[in-house]
Amino acid sequence: MSEWVEAVAECRSYQGEFRWIRSGGECIWVDAIAEPELDSSGRLVGFTGVTMDMTRRKQMTMELEEARLCAEAATRAKSEFLANMSHEIRTPMNGVIGFADLLVAADLDERQHRYATMIADSGRSMMELLNDILDMSKIEAGQMVIAEDRVDLKKKLQSCIELMEPQAKQKDLALVLRIDPSLPSHIKGDPLRIRQIVQNLLGNAVKFTDLGEVRINVRGVETDGVMRLRIDVSDTGIGIAPERIEAIFQQFAQADTSTARRYGGTGLGLTISNRLARLMDGELTVVSREGEGSTFTLTLPLRPADALAMDEADKDALDRPDVSAKTARILVAEDHDINQALILAMCERAGLDADIAENGRQAIRMVRRAAYIGKPYALVLMDMQMPDVDGIEATRQLRKTGFDAERLPIVALTANAFPEDVERCLKAGMQAHLTKPIAFDRLLSTVSRWVRQQQPDAAEQSRVQGGIEALRASFVERKKIAFDRIDAALRAERLQQADIREICELLHKLAGTAGFFGEGELGERASVLEHALLKQGDAEWKATLVEGVGKLGLAA
DSSP: OOOHHHHHHHHHOEEEEEEEOOOSSSSSEEEEEEEEETTTTTTTEEEEEEEEEOOHHHHHHHHHHHHHHHHHHHHHHHHHHHHHHHHHHHHHHHHHHHHHHHHSOOOOOHHHHHHHHHHHHHHHHHHHHHHHHHHHHHHTTTOOOOEEEEEHHHHHHHHHHHHHHHHHHHHHHHEEEEEESSSOOOOEOOOHHHHHHHHHHHHHHHTTTTSSSSEEEEEEEEETTTEEEEEEEEEOSSSOOGGTTTGGSSOOOOOOOOHHHHHHHOOOHHHHHHHHHHHTTTTEEEEEEETTTTEEEEEEEOOOOOTTTHHHHHHGGSOOHHHHHHHHEEEEEEOOHHHHHHHHHHHHTTTTTEEEEESSHHHHHHHHOOOOOOOOOSEEEESSSSSSSSSSHHHHHHHHOOOOOTTTEEEEEEEEOOOOHHHHHHTTTOOEESSSSSHHHHHHHTTTTTTTOOOOOHHHHHHHHHHHHHHHHHHHHHHHHHHHHHHHHSSSSOOOOHHHHHHHHHHHHHHHHGGGTHHHHHHHHHHHHHHHHHHHHHHHHHHHHHHHHHHHHHOO
C-alpha cells in the first residue's frame, strides 16, 4: 500500500492492485483506480475511485505460475532421465564399438570384415543419436551454457575438413576452404559449439552430394553497422524443395520421408545447430534449389581476439637481450607429473636447461636460491593451479621481493584460457599466457622471446623422442584411472562435495595433458565439464557429469 500512501501525500492519481478483506472476513484481490477530489482552495478532501474484483484472474495467474513451475520440474526430470538412460545405453554400446573395432583390425576374410565394419558404424550412429538427444534436451531445459574463449578460426575449420575427408574421397568430392585474409586469425566464441555446427553442416553437405564439391567460405559482413562473421557451407547436392525449407529446422524433420530411408539420420542435427546459433547471438539460414545444391549460412558476432592472450605484454619482451643457452635456465612450476615430463622433454628438444618445482612455494625458494648462487633463471613457466601455493600467489610474492618482469619473466601455464584467468595473470605480474595442451611450436615461440635456443644433436633428439613415447603410455594409463574414478562416482547413490572436487582435479589435469597426445578435443571437453561442475549445485552434479562423460565419448 506504499503507492497509495504516496498518492495521498502527493495528491495525485492512483492505480494499483491490493487485497481487500470484506466484512464477512473473505479476502479478495481488487484492481483500483482513484482520482483526488479538491475543494475550492485546492485542498485534498478525498478520492473518487472504482474497484474491480480480480480474484479469479489472480487465481488463474497463480495457477499458471504453478503450472509453469511443474512444467520446468518435468523438463528437469526428463533431462535427468535422458541423461541416465544415455549413460546406461552408452556403457554397453562403447563395448560393442570397441570390440567391433578390434575385429575390424583383426585378420578377417572380406565378408567378416564387412560385417564387423557395419557393427562398428551402427554403434557410432547410435552414439551420435544419444548425443543429439542430450543436446536437444539440455537446450529445451535452458541448461546449455555457451562459453566465450579464443578460437583459432582456420585451425578449427580445417579440423572439420580433415574429419570429413575420408567420406569425401569415397565419393570423389572436393572439399574447399576459403577464408578472407582480412579476417582476424582468432575470434571470441565457443570453440566446441562453432565446430559442432560447422561439422554438422559439412557432414550433411557431403552426405547429400554425389558429384561436384563442397565449399566453406568465410568472410566478414556488416549488418546494421555491426560486423559479423559469415560462414557459408555450399554443396552441389540434391537440394531442398521450397516447401520443405522451413521444416528442416524442426525437430526430427527431414526434406521428405525418402531422405530418411536413403540417407539415414534423425533430423535433429539442424535443429540443434539452429538453436546453438541463436544461443550464440547468431543465425542459421539456408538457400537451396532442388537438384542443384544448397548453401547453409551461419552468422555470428565477429569479436576479434588476440592470437596470444597477452600479446601486448609479450611484445615488450622482444627488446630484451638474448641469453646464452649455456647459461640460461628455465624453471617449470607444475604439479602434474606427466606435464612435468612433457615440458621437460620439449625444453630439451629446444636446447633449454629446465628445472622442476612441484608447487608455488618450492618455485619461490628455487628462484631465490638460483639468484643467490649467481645462476638466475631466465624464465619461469608457472602453472596457475598448484597445491600449497598456487601460481598466482607465487608470482605476487616474487614480484613483491624484487623479481620484476625485466629481471624474471613469468609465463602462465593453465588448462583454462578464460578472460578472468588472463586478467588474474596480468594483475599478478605475469607476462604471457600459454594454454594447455601446449604445442611445441607455441612454447618455442613464447620462450624464444627471452631465450636463445641451442639445437640438440641427433642422439639427444632420439632420446627425447623415446621419453615422449614412454610418457604416452603413462598418459593412457592415467586417463584410464581418471575415467574409472568418474565411473565409480556416477554409480554412487549420492555425490559429495569431495567427490566433485576430486573429479574436477582429474578433469583439470586431463585438460592440460590430452592435447600433447593428439587428443585436443578431449582436453577441451574435459575443461568445459570441469567448469560446469564447479558452477553448479549438488542437485545438478550427477546429470551434468553423466552428460559430460557422454560428450567425452567414453564408457561410463
